Amino acid sequence: MKIxxxxxxxxxxxxxxxxxxxxxxxxxxxxxxxxxERQVVYASQNVADRVEAAGHTVSVEEIQDMVEDEIMALxxxxxxxxxxxxxxxxxxxxxxNTTDDKILSLIECNNEEVKQENSNKNPTVxxxxxDYMAGEVSKDLTQRVLLPAEVVxxxxxxxxxxxxxxxxxxxxxxxxxxxxxxxxxxxxxxSGTLIERPHSFSTACNIATQIIxxxxxxxxxxxxxxxxHLAPFVEVSRQKIRRQVNAELAELGVAADEEKISSVVEDxxxxxxxxxxxxxxxxxxTLMTTNGQAPFVTVFMYLNEARSEAEKRDLAMIIExxxxxxxxxxxxxxxxxxxxxxxxxxxxxxxxNVAEGTPYFYLTKLAAKCTAKRMVPDYISEKKxxxxxxxxxxxxxxxDCYTCMGCRSFLTPDRSGNGYDNIANALNYEPGKxxxxxxxxxxxxxxxxxxxxxxxxxxxDRFWEIFDERLDLCHRALRCRHERxxxxxxxxxxxxxxxxALARLKKGxxxxxxxxxxxxxxxxxxxxxxxxxxxxxxxxHTDDAGTPFAMAVMQHMNDKCAEWKAAENIDYSIYxxxxxxxxxxxxxxxxxxxGIIPGVTDKxxxxxxxxxxxxxxxxxxxxxxxxxxxxxxSPGGAISYVEVPNMQDNLKAVIRVMQYIYDNIMYAELNTxxxxxxxxGYDGEIKIVEDDGKLVWECPHCGNRDQETLNVxxxxxxxxxxxxxxxxxxxxxxxxxxxx
Numbered sequence: 001m002k003i004x005x006x007x008x009x010x011x012x013x014x015x016x017x018x019x020x021x022x023x024x025x026x027x028x029x030x031x032x033x034x035x036x037e038r039q040v041v042y043a044s045q046n047v048a049d050r051v052e053a054a055g056h057t058v059s060v061e062e063i064q065d066m067v068e069d070e071i072m073a074l075x076x077x078x079x080x081x082x083x084x085x086x087x088x089x090x091x092x093x094x095x096x097n098t099t100d101d102k103i104l105s106l107i108e109c110n111n112e113e114v115k116q117e118n119s120n121k122n123p124t125v126x127x128x129x130x131d132y133m134a135g136e137v138s139k140d141l142t143q144r145v146l147l148p149a150e151v152v153x154x155x156x157x158x159x160x161x162x163x164x165x166x167x168x169x170x171x172x173x174x175x176x177x178x179x180x181x182x183x184x185x186x187x188x189x190x191s192g193t194l195i196e197r198p199h200s201f202s203t204a205c206n207i208a209t210q211i212i213x214x215x216x217x218x219x220x221x222x223x224x225x226x227x228x229h230l231a232p233f234v235e236v237s238r239q240k241i242r243r244q245v246n247a248e249l250a251e252l253g254v255a256a257d258e259e260k261i262s263s264v265v266e267d268x269x270x271x272x273x274x275x276x277x278x279x280x281x282x283x284x285x286t287l288m289t290t291n292g293q294a295p296f297v298t299v300f301m302y303l304n305e306a307r308s309e310a311e312k313r314d315l316a317m318i319i320e321x322x323x324x325x326x327x328x329x330x331x332x333x334x335x336x337x338x339x340x341x342x343x344x345x346x347x348x349x350x351x352x353n354v355a356e357g358t359p360y361f362y363l364t365k366l367a368a369k370c371t372a373k374r375m376v377p378d379y380i381s382e383k384k385x386x387x388x389x390x391x392x393x394x395x396x397x398x399x400d401c402y403t404c405m406g407c408r409s410f411l412t413p414d415r416s417g418n419g420y421d422n423i424a425n426a427l428n429y430e431p432g433k434x435x436x437x438x439x440x441x442x443x444x445x446x447x448x449x450x451x452x453x454x455x456x457x458x459x460x461d462r463f464w465e466i467f468d469e470r471l472d473l474c475h476r477a478l479r480c481r482h483e484r485x486x487x488x489x490x491x492x493x494x495x496x497x498x499x500x501a502l503a504r505l506k507k508g509x510x511x512x513x514x515x516x517x518x519x520x521x522x523x524x525x526x527x528x529x530x531x532x533x534x535x536x537x538x539x540x541h542t543d544d545a546g547t548p549f550a551m552a553v554m555q556h557m558n559d560k561c562a563e564w565k566a567a568e569n570i571d572y573s574i575y576x577x578x579x580x581x582x583x584x585x586x587x588x589x590x591x592x593x594x595g596i597i598p599g600v601t602d603k604x605x606x607x608x609x610x611x612x613x614x615x616x617x618x619x620x621x622x623x624x625x626x627x628x629x630x631x632x633x634s635p636g637g638a639i640s641y642v643e644v645p646n647m648q649d650n651l652k653a654v655i656r657v658m659q660y661i662y663d664n665i666m667y668a669e670l671n672t673x674x675x676x677x678x679x680x681g682y683d684g685e686i687k688i689v690e691d692d693g694k695l696v697w698e699c700p701h702c703g704n705r706d707q708e709t710l711n712v713x714x715x716x717x718x719x720x721x722x723x724x725x726x727x728x729x730x731x732x733x734x735x736x737x738x739x740x
Contacts, residue, residue: 001052001693004059013051018044018067025071025083033078035071043070052693055596056588056604057727065592135166142168146484151477158589159470161446161582162477163525167220171488173520175221175405176440176502179426181229183211183500186427190214190495200240201269204233205276209283215501216287216295218493221441222406222719224298224346227318228305229437234273234314241268270317277321284343285330295342296719300403302348303360304382319347319363323377327370332678332711339674339713341720345370345377346403349662368654371670372647375713375720378639378669381662388632388666391434392417402436404667407578407718409637411439412571415518423513424503438502439519443481445474446525446577448586449532449553450606454594458536467553471524471560475572478522482570486512518571523636524561525577527586528606529553530613535600542612542626554610554633573636576609578718583608584728603735604728610634611641614732620644620739621660628665639718640668642739647672653740671715671736677702678709686712688734695730 001013019040026034035043047066051058064087071080142165143152155162164174184204187196188211198204208225215223242265249256284297301319306312326345329337347367353360367377382401390399391414404410414420414434422429424438447470456463490497490505497505503514514520533541533550541550554574561572579586583605590601607613610630612623620642631638647654647670654670661668675686680702689698691705697712698705713722714733725733 001048002057003051003063004057010057013048015044015048018047018063021067021083021086022071022079025079025086028082028086029078033076035074035076035079039074039076043067043074046070053596054591055602056584056591057694059588062588062592138166138169147480148476150473151480154470154473154477157593158586159448159451160474160477161448161525161527161577161586163444163446163582164220168481168484171485171492172218172220173485174219174441174443174523175409176215176219176223176496177403177405177411177437178211178215178223178225178501179428179438180208180211180225181437182426182428182504184208184229184233186500188495188501189499198233199236200272201230201233201237202272202276202279204230204236205279206283209280209287211495211501212284212295212297213287214495216297218496219440222296222298222344222409224300224403224405226300226302226305226403226437227322228300228302228311228315230276230318231306231311231315234269234317235310237272238265238269241265241272270321273317273321274325277318277325280343281322281325281340282330285340296344296406297342298344298346298403298406300346300348301377302350302380302382302401302403303353303363304348304350304401316360316363320366323347323363323366323370326374326376327366329374332676334678336676336678336681336711338676338711339374339720339722341713341722344407344719346380347377348380348382348401349658350382350401354659354662364658365651365655368651368658369648372651372654372672373674375670375672375674375715378667378718379658379661380667381665383662384628384664384666388635389413391415394434400434400436404637404639405441408639408667409441409444409521409523409575410573410635411436411441412518412521412573412635415571420517420519423517423519424505426500426504439521440502440514442485442515442520442522443478444523444525444575444577445477445481446527446575446579446582447471447474447557448528448589448606449526450528450535450586450590450600451593453532453535454590454597454600456536460536463536464556467556468560471557474524475560475564478524478572482515482522485515486510488512516569521571521573521636523573523575524557525575526557526609527577527579527583529610529630530607531600535597540613540616541610542616542618550610551629551633554630558633558635574634575636576630576634576638578639578716579606579608580716580721580729581726583732584726587728603731605732609638614643614736617737618739620657621664623739624657624660624665624668631666638667640665641671641715642668643671643736644740645672645738647740657740669715669718674713676711677704678711679704679706686710688730695727695734697724697730 002010003013004010022040022043047063047070050066051063068080068083071083146168151162154160185197190210195207198207245261245264284295287295303312303315306315330340332338352358353364355361371377385401386399387396400413418431419429419433419435426438452467452470453463455466488511490509490511491507496502497511529550530541533546537546537549539546541547557574561574564572586606587604594601596602610627612618623642624640627640657670673685676683677699680699682699682701686697687700688695696705697710704710707724713720
């Protein structure tokens with residue numbers, strides 16, 4: 001068995017240390033009040049049994065709680081009191097150097113919690129360690145100085161999660177939609193250098209990757225760009241190539257008909273599109289931002305976003321090349337084609353590409369082929385989104401279709417109906433048109449729904465009382481996020497606030513006006529709806545006995561956000577949190593507070609947002625249909641998925657799922673596996689096995705367990721992870737059942 005020390009280091013469990021600690025407290029009391037040696041051994045063994053049954057790698061603090069419980073269970077309260085005093089004294093001694101210990105342990109790659117915090121960060125790399133070091137300092141400052149004690153206490157107890165506290169000390173926001181169109185068409189500035197409108201498609205792609213890297217280094221969340229913003233430069237290159245071909249023919253004194261010239265031009269244009277798309281794919285994968293990872297970027301592919309039929313055809317060529325290159329993958333250090341984590345791709349299903357016989361169905365078939373092998377693209381239904389996302393004056397079915405900011409965080413519809421009167425001073429402002437590119441999210445605080453339920457002890461009236469108390473606490477925490485951004489000067493991140501990514505404000509100008517009126521959003525996240533409903537009703541939220549309560553919980557959070565929004569003119573929005581490391585943290589906190597409750601706290605994870613529990617048997621189509629009603633109640637962010645086997649030989653089934661998505665749910669993805677063992681060349685599913693109470697990844701062909709020589713790609717929380725996960729998330733991945 002393993003335990004996690006306060007520094008984050010993972011070590012073997014040693015029962016002798018438990019006995020030694022109890023004996024130490026024992027010696028501090030009168031002889032007649034002491035435990036017998038037999039009782040010391042008994043208590044120590046009980047602690048060992050509880051550690052083994054915990055369902056997760058326990059921390060030293062949890063073990064000490066267990067020791068107290070066991071001593072008191074033996075009615076030796078004076079010994080327990082001495083043990084508690086000992087803990088308190090040791091805690092005081094540690095307060096001065098806890099952060100130092102954490103930083104030193106992560107530098108030596110001994111900090112298991114930090115190592116497994118982000119499945120796309122390699123904690124052995126200097127740049128990642130530097131980011132983590134800064135993060136530990138920021139967390140320490142945030143908890144000691146910047147946040148109210150009640151928020152810090154609730155976060156540490158797992159009642160809520162204050163996301164990204166490792167960046168809170170700086171005036172940084174979460175995620176955004178980059179106004180790439182403005183930056184490319186009207187110029188931008190990168191590192192003090194003026195970048196003018198590009199004169200070719202390939203140059204536009206190169207500039208786009210530089211913008212992506214700069215934006216990623218000035219925020220901590222995801223960003224999204226649209227291929228539509230690159231499409232106009234296809235025609236720019238076409239005309240440039242045509243001039244070159246005509247000049248070559250004139251120089252050679254050769255005559256050619258227009259059809260032949262056009263054929264040569266289009267061939268060369270296709271080659272330039274290939275090189276431009278390759279620039280985006282490889283630059284995004286190989287770029288390292290200041291936070292120690294490749295930029296978390298989403299690429300949006302939406303044909304109906306084009307402004308003319310000619311531009312749509314050019315956009316289709318870019319989409320086709322993007323899908324072909326992603327299907328191929330990228331080569332790892334051994335020269336083997338593998339699945340990259342980024343960029344994430346989103347393909348919009350729309351009327352003219354969703355069915356056989358439609359003009360762009362060939363792209364949909366290519367997308368299906370790519371999904372079956374590389375897990376992307378994910379799919380947005382234009383039909384459903386235009387039902388849900390209604391800007392001011394729009395009607396159901398005639399709303400807006402736009403990308404999320406990263407993996408799932410969605411902006412609220414434009415409630416101004418007029419692009420917010422261009423308060424961001426964008427140079428591509430179109431009066432009367434709803435605005436999305438250039439907007440952003442201020443941050444997230446997540447409520448632990450199972451904790452609300454368990455704290456109520458199944459008393460329904462008490463549940464709603466506690467729920468309101470916790471929501472008010474989340475509101476206060478969200479206000480901290482908002483107020484941390486108030487007063488931020490545009491100089492803090494010129495690429496964002498001065499040079500077009502989000503705005504073109506003046507130097508020294510505050511960003512405050514962009515924090516109100518719906519221009520930006522702020523997110524109330526939630527986690528564990530399934531476990532919450534299971535405890536309160538005894539049934540899954542998919543069951544008729546549980547669904548009404550689940551819907552009531554969701555509606556209550558929406559009502560609260562509407563109340564806050566009306567009072568403060570800030571767009572609070574419900575967000576289906578993509579728990580990664582936090583799923584494990586919440587699970588451990590629940591077990592520590594309430595013990596092991598079958599079906600509720602007996603896992604090393606809790607269920608993401610509104611999702612059907614990963615182990616619940618349900619058909620893919622039923623799952624998507626059921627979860628669609630919860631997507632409507634998660635306007636600030638939601639994504640659903642179905643777990644599928646290898647579908648490369650059954651693309652018709654993949655397309656059938658895609659068509660079902662188009663008709664039934666706004667945003668969904670298909671999860672498959674894409675793994676490779678560098679030791680033996682095995683190209684299949686790397687398995688999860690248990691070793692001494694710990695879950696590890698193992699090649700089923702050669703038994704290799706070295707994470708450095710295993711390429712494992714799994715959908716984690718709406719995006720692909722490739723650097724492995726903590727024990728809770730690994731357990732969740734292991735427990736997933738197939739839906740098709």
